[in-house]
Amino acid sequence: MNTAYKRIVVVGGGTAGWMAATSLATALPGSTVELVESEEIGIVGVGEATFPMLRDFHKANGIDEAAFLRATNGTYKLGIEFRDWRAKGHRFFHTFGNFDDLAGPACLWGQYRRVNDAALGALGEQCLPSVMASQGRFATPPREHPNLYSYAYHFDASLYAGFLRGIALSRGARRTEGRIVDVRRRADGGVDQLKLDDGRVVAGDLFIDCSGFVSLLLGRALEEPFVDFSRWLPVDRAWAVPSEPGGPGLTPHTVATALEAGWAWRIPLQNRVGNGHVFSTRYIDEERACARLLELLDGPALAEPRLLRFTTGHRERFWVHNVVGLGLSSGFLEPLESTSILLIQRGLEKMIALLRPDARPAAAAVANYNTGMTRVFERIRDFIILHYCLTERRDSALWRDMASMELPETLAFKLHAWRQTGWLNMNGEEGFEATSWLAIHAGMGNWPEHADPVLAEVPVAEALQALHQRRDHYAAVVASMPTHEAFLRLMLGR
Ligand SMILES: Cc1cc2nc3c(=O)[nH]c(=O)nc-3n(C[C@H](O)[C@H](O)[C@H](O)COP(=O)(O)OP(=O)(O)OC[C@H]3O[C@@H](n4cnc5c(N)ncnc54)[C@H](O)[C@@H]3O)c2cc1C
Structure with a gap:
């Protein structure tokens, strides 16, 4: 039966x-x-900290955004600012935005690399939500362009x-x-x-x-x-502690700072900041890891740090x-x-x-569910490893090991394909889209070895002008946007 x-x-x-x-x-x-x-x-x-897909969950279940933000002290998240991952002092954004075309003569990153103009600044300046995040501005996408960029929440x-x-x-x-x-x-x-x-x-x-x-x-x-x-993701502990708001304030993004034996998160909520230090006990003991987290807080801690253990x-x-x-x-x-x-x-x-x-x-459907979920985990695992394995840091044992580890075959292939052809090889069950992979490759300074010959179909002067225009346009659009704090107040009716 x-x-x-x-x-x-x-x-x-x-x-x-x-x-x-x-x-x-x-x-x-x-x-x-x-x-x-x-x-x-x-x-x-x-x-x-969440991912834009949570908005689909809310939509499917008829959950109102303002009610959710009020109930959870929530804030908006445009992405993550990665500090010190490539090298100490280096920063880049991974935001939920797109870089338009990823192939062909109009390929934005390809033309950006080709024109090689220092005045253009970082590739992130060509991506609207990255510019918004770097300026601390936020607005939901205009009604007529709901997919212009995406966003998630902190809560x-x-x-x-x-x-x-x-x-x-x-x-x-x-x-x-x-x-x-x-x-x-x-x-x-x-x-x-x-x-x-x-x-x-x-x-x-x-x-x-x-x-x-x-x-x-x-x-x-x-x-x-x-x-x-x-063996690829050796972190096994996290200290978590809330602190009083301070420092950069209500940023519309998470900050993930690479440390000697792991990394730290900073997540701004309406009433406090959530902080954590994710680390590996192969490289640092619990006590020193806790002290390291407390050094980083913007304001006084609001509770005793909590230790979480995981594999x-x-x-x-x-x-x-x-x-x-x-x-x-x-x-x-x-x-x-x-x-x-x-x-x-x-x-x-x-x-x-x-x-x-x-x-x-049927048994076959359950087997398919298991295969699918395994793939989802593996694809996201590979994406996370990408942040570590591309590092130029060699200042501590963790970073030396991460830079030289043997990668899962699936990731090794993706890296090879990217370096050889500039192809962002996406398979089924990806957790992250090609633009996210591009943001990490670009942020970590990992570029293909050869330029795609089709890029030459656009004259250099034309490509340069288009990139300057796009950058200036985004800078102007963002300058007219409210700050994250002001937008949130409006949304919450306060
Ligand atoms: C350090 C750290 C940072 C994280 N950061 C993020 C992040 O930024 N973004 C993100 O998406 N996720 C993050 N996560 C993951 C996130 O916390 C979890 O995925 C999420 O909270 C779901 O947890 P859970 O419901 O599976 O488990 P839990 O919250 O642990 O819930 C388990 C439930 O089971 C019940 N239970 C257990 N045993 C029994 C029993 N014997 N009888 C009755 N009830 C029982 C408990 O009472 C509880 O209700 C993080 C996790 C960690 C460890």
Whole structure:
């Protein structure tokens, strides 16, 4: 018998759990959605920078932008400013914008390289959101050009789950408070029931494991092996601490600063700044890493620093029997490009597409889900490694090791293709578009070895004039935009 999953149990009430409950309650009104969480255990409560795709999640679930920003002390994010990654003192932006044509005679970066005019400044000056970010300005794209550039948000992770909880409950999801102490299995290996510490039992047909790093169902109960990425991404700890606003203020971007044994994030919220130091214990001890973070704060710390421990990688399979892992229970890549929530969303979308009202997904569809999610993790892993392996830094053991590591084949091929042909080789299941890869290559000073002969179809003087015009146009457009702070006040009606 292959009847549909009618009783869906979500295990865990962090960002992953409440995103899942919200989507399931919205997309599958015929099913019951019950979420079990433990206030006593709490949530990880970090993860404050996001990716533009979150806006699609909000749109699909009818979530209003202003209400979301108000509830979570949210701010706008145009991208990330990378400091000291290529070399100490060097900066570049990776913003959610495009560089227009990426091939052919009008290829913007190709003409920029070809004309080689110092007066043009960095390639980022040809990209509207990069200019906005560097000037601290923000406005949503004009209505008539909604795709002119994209944007994401920063928010207080400890408030987001609560915000979604209200929405999910209003759409019929149920919440059960309690600590799960036992997982009962069915004869076929799947999960049947969860036993809570007070003896209550929660039964279901499909279980979504959003239990965080503990991976209660997928890892502990089903013993799904972990695929370890730490040979490429060796960071294994993070200190996180909020601080009073100060320094550069309410920047419309995250700052990621490369340090001796890892990197630090700075994320501005409406009421405070979120800070963290992601590091590898192969290169620095916890105490020194904490001291290093505290040195970097713009203002006084608002709480004691918190230590988080993790291993980069993912479970071999994401969907096993009737258990689907989402969020930290299924895997974690370091937060350099704010991709964890993006991964939750990708998993959710793929999963919901397979949940039919009349039948369970076929084994082949589940296998396809697992292959797809593995690819998504690997493609994002490669993109993150790109930031490290192109470094010119040799001032500490971490950077020397990162510059000389053996790369995953998939990334080695992409780098080879780019250097030989200027081709940004995109495969299926990419987390980042070609323009993002270009932003990192350009920012890190990694250019193709040969110029594409088709560029010569445009006379040099013409290309130069077009680039100067574009740069001057963006500078003028951005000068007329409000500051991020002013736009936010307007949006929040304050
Ligand atoms: C240092 C760091 C920085 C990060 N930065 C970013 C970022 O900038 N952007 C981004 O997108 N992501 C980031 N992330 C990831 C992000 O924090 C998570 O993806 C996101 O919060 C989802 O977490 P989760 O819901 O999977 O787990 P959690 O928040 O840990 O939730 C787990 C839930 O399971 C429940 N639970 C566990 N065990 C039991 C039990 N026995 N019984 C009942 N309930 C139980 C808990 O109570 C909790 O409700 C970061 C992560 C780390 C570690």
